[in-house]
Amino acid sequence: MNKELIINKTMEYVKSKLEGEGTGHDYFHILRVYKTAIYICEKEGADLFVVGLTALLHDIADWKFNDGNSDIGPRLTRKWLGDLGVDDFIINKINMIIKTMSFKGGTTNSKQETIEGKVVQDADRLDAIGAIGIARAFAYGGYKQRELYNPNIKPQKYKDFDQYKVSVDTTVNHFYEKLLLLKDLMNTQSGKTMAEERHKFMMTYLNHFFKEWDCIETN
Template sequence: MERERVLSRATEFARAFHEGEASGHDWPHIERVVRMARRLAAAEGADPFVCELAALLHDVADEKLNPSKEEGLARVREWLQAESVEAETAGHVMDIISTMSYGAGENTPMRTAEGRVVRDADRLDAIGAIAIARTFVYAGWKGHPIHDPALPPREQMTREQYRHGKTTAINHFYEKLLKLKRLLHTETAKTIADERHRFMENYLEQFHKEWNGDA
């Protein structure tokens, strides 16, 4: 019963935080990540409560949606304390959230099955048809153009360059999305990612044909 209360309160907290969010890190994104986290947790034998709680709260701490990474993490930590979430569970959730970010290709090891599940659930939402839609939403939010052949994808970059450097929506596929499949942890997520990854590759092939007047 206590777990149900915490999840209900976390849902209210996260929904309110993400209300009106226009970057693609909105409440529907959280709902999809939660559903996938439940699915992966069941398949991989992870604690469903920890997985769902971390999935609900992971973007409340996202540095893109806060003045800084530290302030985002503090926001979640204070909420967990205010809700009297058990210290071990709260620490586990904070550990997951603080190491989830992709950054500039960072893949900090997740020490628990729950961390691997939640990270995979989040990354799966950045692979496939919905990921394509979210990419253009995010590009619009950042003021990035759709495509610029004179601006090739960046191969090596710092975290700061990844966050704030000049890029395009199409480059985002090559700089991040197409790299995610090989960074997944769980076998269940890898299987799900196969079809989604191919969909993105097919989309990009068609995009470039149309851009060049070949289709």
């Protein structure tokens, strides 16, 4: 099976799994990450086939929706790509990226060793910041029944992944615990450049948020 057909079939597979999902981890999130990853890939000289498949499959079974289990996604990925006849070396490379891609409260090692991993991780993190990142943060916060903001609950620095999984938090705190940190965690020059504007937009948003929270005129 040729590479283009494998990509197209994988896109259809992911759509069947994630279409209509309401927390910001839906099929359109995958498409945005895919398009951004392809854009960065072409600038950074990474393997287009590996980048494309990894971007499409990186959230096929996100740990956040599987009781913290990080192994389901790689297992589904291996079966899907194996059935399509993808070489084991490529499958292993893709799974290694997927296993180590997530931020997870900054409590686990998410450093990417390959240029393909760096490209896809940057693309995924770019979708977590800026205007869409803000929308996704509040969509997921609603799903988790989190308060928008509570001045009595301060941002945390988590000791480990288990603490992160069970934390009681607010969506605004999530900006300080993750989203505002991502600009400085970009791997590629392309990712760093794209992150700058999105980071500035989040800072502007938070400035307005706190003015409105304190009933201060914003004009």
